[in-house]
Amino acid sequence: MKILIAPDSFKESLEALDVCHAVQSGFSQVFPDADYKLLPMADGGEGTSAVLSYVLGGRWKEVRVHDPLMRPIIAKYLLLPNATAVIEVAQACGLHLPTADERNPIVASTYGVGELIADALEEGAKRIIIGLGGSATNDAGLGMLMALGITFHDINDSLLTHGGGALASLHKLDNTNLHTKISDTVFEVACDVTNPLCGLLGASAVFGPQKALVRSKSIPWIKRSVTLRPYVDSMAMKTVNTLQSAGAAGGLGYAMMTFFKAQLKSGFDTVAEVAHLSQHIAEADLVITGEGKLDAQTAMGKVAGGISQIAKASRTPVIAICGSVDGLKPAQTSQFNVVMPSIQKSRYDR
CATH class of the missing domain: 3.40.50.10350 (Glycerate kinase; domain 1)
Structure with a gap:
């Protein structure tokens, strides 16, 4: 049997x-x-890369990156033999990294996620599987994109600071220096939530409380910044409130779909297929x-x-x-x- x-x-x-x-x-x-x-x-969340390592082998790569509060930490990701990298965003911006009292999505950044992606690209990865889940952030990928070369500016052309709160001041972005290898890389995002970016079922409204949005007295910021109007083009704005999984990991899902042309799939389906x-x-x-x-x-x-x-x-x-x-x-x-x-x-x- x-x-x-x-x-x-x-x-x-x-x-x-x-x-x-x-x-x-x-x-x-x-x-x-x-x-x-x-x-x-696994279903795409924490532990996904460990499961794939057991099933497929590969090697772990440790990288010095920044945590949600921009403190240096050591994070790791999995490199598979077929030029595939498996990255869990929680390694760099996980909810477990700041203490309960330190949680504050107004300043928490996804910069470390961008650093992991950049390292994988330099290692020659042509396919990157990203597990979304367990993030302490709500910056719609702002920090991640900064680490990969995009600059964000306010109305006075000053560079934005880190964290979701900075999005309220966003006036324009410049993606001319986006990492050149991104366009030649296939991004597959394993995700098990279907929430849109904005609205009553959006990233802030549904997942914000566990990240201390209410405690940080950020309701006015929620109403202003998560619309992200300067962040998306007019065509995308027509679908941003209904785009499935765009609100995953505090809006990281939307950033990856917009700038990486990522395919968002069920986390379980991704692991099951691999x-x-x-x-x-x-x-x-x-x-x-x-x-x-x-x-x-x-x-x-x-x-x-x-x-x-x-x-x-x-x-x-x-x-x-x-x-x-x-x-x-x-x-x-x-x-x-x-x-x-x-x-x-x-x-x-x-």
């Missing part, structure tokens, strides 16, 4: 590969002669997946939901192991059997 173990991480408890080993250890006691295939998965997940599922007699909590988001591009859909097409049975189940109707769990570990359940029920 061929058993494919392909879980997501259990947030704040176990990385995906650790979950794989734990599941294999348990199942081996019952099915010692089974042929186990470990395929840790890891040849469909083929592995088709070859398996049983698939075991899971995540820390099965909830309403499971069926919206998360690992367990995506795997169940692929397995359904090949009629492969699926077991989902989780720490807790919240708000799922029976019809939403009918595509797989749900198992909740009783041992150390408190570690997973978060």
Whole structure:
């Protein structure tokens, strides 16, 4: 019997590969002669590059960059043998980098993300996969683009400072010095949110509170700057409020689509494609997946939901192991059997 173990991480408890080993250890006691295939998965957020490193190999590159508050840090990204780089924006502008008291999207910058991209381009990357998620920023890619050569000016032609608050003073931009290798590079952005850049479902309104927008008394700034009128051309402005995923990572999604011609894809779909997940599922007699909590988001591009859909097409049975189940109707769990570990359940029920 061929058993494919392909879980997501259990947030704040176990990385995906650790979950794989734990599941294999348990199942081996019952099915010692089974042929186990470990395929840790991710949905484009934190941990995506580690998963792809396990599946595809490659080498890690450490780079000295700037964090959201422009402090020097060491970040890393993955270089794959086929001239592909995998970059997680959270490495340079993650919400975990500033303390809770330091979080302030008015000044937080994505400059470090641009530094990682620039380094990957100099390493010869022709394809860059970017995982959007977990950012502490809301600058619509302002800092990232600065690091890659674009200059932003106010009405007096002075250069803008870092952070989303500076966008309120934006009068014009000059992209003549944008990194020359960008035009020859394919950018694929792995993203699991569909929020537009602006409006009630936009980057600031939906994700702003966790980045301390309200605490920083920035409501007037939100109303002014996230329209980004000087930032986009007249044609783009017609779609900016409906452009799917433009609001990802505080507007980084929109910047990448606009200046890199990036293709935004489901994070799970991106990882599944690179890891040849469909083929592995088709070859398996049983698939075991899971995540820390099965909830309403499971069926919206998360690992367990995506795997169940692929397995359904090949009629492969699926077991989902989780720490807790919240708000799922029976019809939403009918595509797989749900198992909740009783041992150390408190570690997973978060």
